[in-house]
Amino acid sequence: MALDRFIALAFVALCCVYGYAAFFTMDQLLPPILQRNPVWPSTFPKILAVLGIIVGLIVLFTPKPAANDVEVKDGTIDLSRLGDYHVGQAIGLLVLMVMYALTLRPLGFVGSTIGFLVLGAVILGERRFHILIPVAAVAAGSIWYLVQELLGIFLRPWPGFFM
């Protein structure tokens, strides 16, 4: 099955879950005084769920336009060429972003940011560490200064046990 059909199917399934939550789980929690209201918190989601299922089914069952209509543009993303792409690098960066989210608090802003910028560049094939590490350090330090001192948003710069 083509990917867009598969997504439409997943969307219909999502609408069913969403609709189930809207139709069967929300109204019991409503206080009696609000039940006399013509519009409930579940009204709008119910409408959306029904519309979503209809549109999803239309997309699912609409015949695909002939493939030769689609012209291949340079640099566009095409799923059939997935094998040629650097998928590994992209997944590596995504994992790195998750790591950043998890280490931001425990490691502190400066440490995890330098780590993120350096490792991100290494994943992409950069090996000039004598440029890379100073750039990352200066960027992390100056952004911390900008956010913390000029904008007044608290960012813990060092690991938790330092302060």
Next chain:
Amino acid sequence: MLEGILIGLSAAVTPFNLIMVVVGCIIGTLIGMLPGLGPMSIIAIMIPVAIGIGDPTAALILLSGVYYGAIFGGSTSSILLNAPGVAGTVATSFDGYPMARKGQAGKALTIAAVASFAGGTIGAILLMIFAPALSTVALLFHSAEYFALMVVGLSAIAAFAGTGQVGKALMMTILGLMMGTVGEGALSNTPRFTFGMMELQSGFSFITLAMAMFALPEALFLVMNPARAATGDSGKITGMRITRAEARSIAPVIGRQSLQGFFIGVLPGAGATIASFLGYAVERNIAKGAEQAEFGKGSIKGLAAPETANNAACTGSFVPLLTLGIPGSGTTAILLGALLALNVTPGPRLMIDEPDVFWAVIISMYIGNLVLLILNLPLIPYIAKILTIPRTFLIPFILFFTLMGSYLGQNNSTELLILVGFGVVATILRFADYPLAPLLIGFILGVMLENNFARAMQLYRGFGFLLERPMTLGLLALAVILVVLPSFRAYRARKRAEGVADGD
């Protein structure tokens, strides 16, 4: 009016206020350029600084300077990196990015600067004329019409998504609306669809979603397919000048879109996003033959249209804010918060009680637009130097800024996990050729749509408002036509094509 202009001039043209305009424009441009950081987040960040100034006139001038700068900076990142920070500049990247890829980044930036300047300046003139008059028009709209108007806006976005894409665009719009219902609704304080997770209590953050939908997939595509980042002449900006013929061809576009953008901006909830998409769609339909085929592949008209329209609409969105006290967009909502903190209450009384604030803001719009043009035209080659940074450095930084943008909005690292999760989903959707802008717009308008829907339902005790108010019915009928017509035409074209195939 002349008296008002004089009051405004005397209040705005003081050395301190002029410095505020310049500082605001520079800060706005620099931060707005970073992918993922749009006017909304920048103004939110600048509010403490503005309140620190104390003088409401100077503070408002600073904030509007930041606003204009951020919009211009946002167009820069849309053109150079295809990473629009705000929904309002998404349409800019349709033609701006292809131009940059063809090595015409300098020309694209010049056109963006000139179009923004013209849109903003013409918008400011219209604001001066219409601000008093238009408040009466907007007053005719009740919540039922607001609801219908937003439905029209959403279906127009889906309808203009492109041939054969209407169903997919509608699907994305509904997905966005559904995501907008997550968290505590304004109607009652019961959390909805949070599945017991505290982090979802306040709903998804707009900034996180915007970055997950645009900046992150774009960065991942740059990683996966390095050819995508290849620019014509490795970021060297040459040929910034636009020829006389080009100027002549975009002049009518700028004229039309300044007017259209302004009036769309005046309508609450419509704002710069819809103005830019509609502007783009209208100009594509007006253009003939070869010019129409150019759209989406680097057309100068396709770049000038959304740029003019979104700046004019930004100015237009000040009309409901200043005359009614109703913000028409996310950004003006933040400005409203800042005004209230400065002890200025926008509304019909503002022009009478504090004419100096009202007129100084309008005058500072002219000055801001002028400063931006003077500042940015000579700086374009340096701004475009971003393209010469090696991708091994650039991509980690883009990813880092998307992470920072969503982290600063919520100060919560769970937000970052949500960002990555949605980013993956958005990348898969892009692979399957689903448009993502409708999703984001549905998400932004979802809350307002539901609030107005609920209000209309309460006023009319049920669905009666759909039939009792002819204007609502008319607008909803228009929405249905907008969606059905292109699908029907596509269906007929397909049937005809099948018939031909059979005949062979």
